[in-house]
Amino acid sequence: MTAGDIMNSYLKIFSLLLCLAFVLVSAGCIGSDSNKDDQTGPSVTASAGNQQEPTRILVVYFSRTGEQYNVGEITEGNTAVVAGMIADKTGADVFEIIPAENRYPRTYDELLEAAQKEQDENARPKYLGKGPDLSDYDTIFIGAPVWWGDWPMIMYTYFENNKDGLAGKTLIPFSTHEGSGLSGFDSKLEAACPKSTVGKGLAVKGTDAQNDQENVKKAVDEWLSGLGFWKPETSDEKMCLNENTWSKTKYMFRKRHGL
Numbered sequence: 001m002t003a004g005d006i007m008n009s010y011l012k013i014f015s016l017l018l019c020l021a022f023v024l025v026s027a028g029c030i031g032s033d034s035n036k037d038d039q040t041g042p043s044v045t046a047s048a049g050n051q052q053e054p055t056r057i058l059v060v061y062f063s064r065t066g067e068q069y070n071v072g073e074i075t076e077g078n079t080a081v082v083a084g085m086i087a088d089k090t091g092a093d094v095f096e097i098i099p100a101e102n103r104y105p106r107t108y109d110e111l112l113e114a115a116q117k118e119q120d121e122n123a124r125p126k127y128l129g130k131g132p133d134l135s136d137y138d139t140i141f142i143g144a145p146v147w148w149g150d151w152p153m154i155m156y157t158y159f160e161n162n163k164d165g166l167a168g169k170t171l172i173p174f175s176t177h178e179g180s181g182l183s184g185f186d187s188k189l190e191a192a193c194p195k196s197t198v199g200k201g202l203a204v205k206g207t208d209a210q211n212d213q214e215n216v217k218k219a220v221d222e223w224l225s226g227l228g229f230w231k232p233e234t235s236d237e238k239m240c241l242n243e244n245t246w247s248k249t250k251y252m253f254r255k256r257h258g259l
């Protein structure tokens with residue numbers, strides 16, 4: 001066998017090894033990120049490229065049924081309607097603050113009085129349950145009706161009970177009202193939760209929440225888009241929704257900057 005024959009054999013073996021390596025890499029058996037994926041679960045973050053991770057979202061709200069200003073007897077409170085729209089759009093979990101005692105009368109005039117008394121006494125009415133573990137969430141929408149120009153006192157109970165859990169989170173207030181708008185919900189929330197970041201709030205007229213839901217939904221959607229919450233449209237964007245890691249926000253996720 002000549003030196004040329006030996007060289008040819010080496011070249012053939014080398015080419016064969018090269019082909020084999022190519023086939024293995026293409027099949028995803030060696031190298032590449034797929035190994036990393038096996039260690040950390042399905043790789044959705046990888047397909048997100050430079051996008052930020054989705055946030056985990058919670059909606060906390062308080063709302064009343066019964067007789068309400070300008071809308072008569074209602075079976076779903078005005079704030080509850082808006083809370084539902086936010087949750088639908090963002091895929092958020094929802095926690096309703098329900099008073100532990102039956103302290104709020106059904107009729108509007110009596111409710112006005114009871115709420116005024118609570119405010120005068122700086123009361124901290126109790127609510128049912130502890131509420132979700134806030135370490136599971138990054139963004140928390142917090143909504144209530146405006147009562148005498150302020151958050152209902154039961155909301156202060158929630159802020160104080162969750163002082164530590166709310167620290168470091170992004171809190172986004174929303175109100176329903178009959179003329180007072182957001183009524184300083186944002187600055188009052190900032191004062192109650194100084195370690196949180198308070199985002200741009202939304203005020204919805206309670207009457208519209210009952211009687212003009214199409215337009216309220218548009219306003220809610222625009223507000224959410226302005227905040228950076230958006231609906232994934234392309235297959236790449238949808239792939240970012242890792243059912244395992246982010247099942248709670250599986251239909252929507254927040255992209256903090258860009259797009």
Ligand SMILES: Cc1cc2nc3c(=O)[nH]c(=O)nc-3n(C[C@H](O)[C@H](O)[C@H](O)COP(=O)(O)O)c2cc1C
Pocket residue numbers: 062063064065068069076077078079080108111112113115116144145146147148149150176177178179180181205206207
């Ligand atoms: C006790 C009480 C106090 C209220 N105070 C105000 C107020 O100061 N400013 C305002 O615009 N609306 C006020 N309203 C109207 C409510 O904010 C409005 O009807 C709200 O949409 C009710 O929401 P809900 O159905 O979720 O409880 C008050 C209503 C009640 C019952």
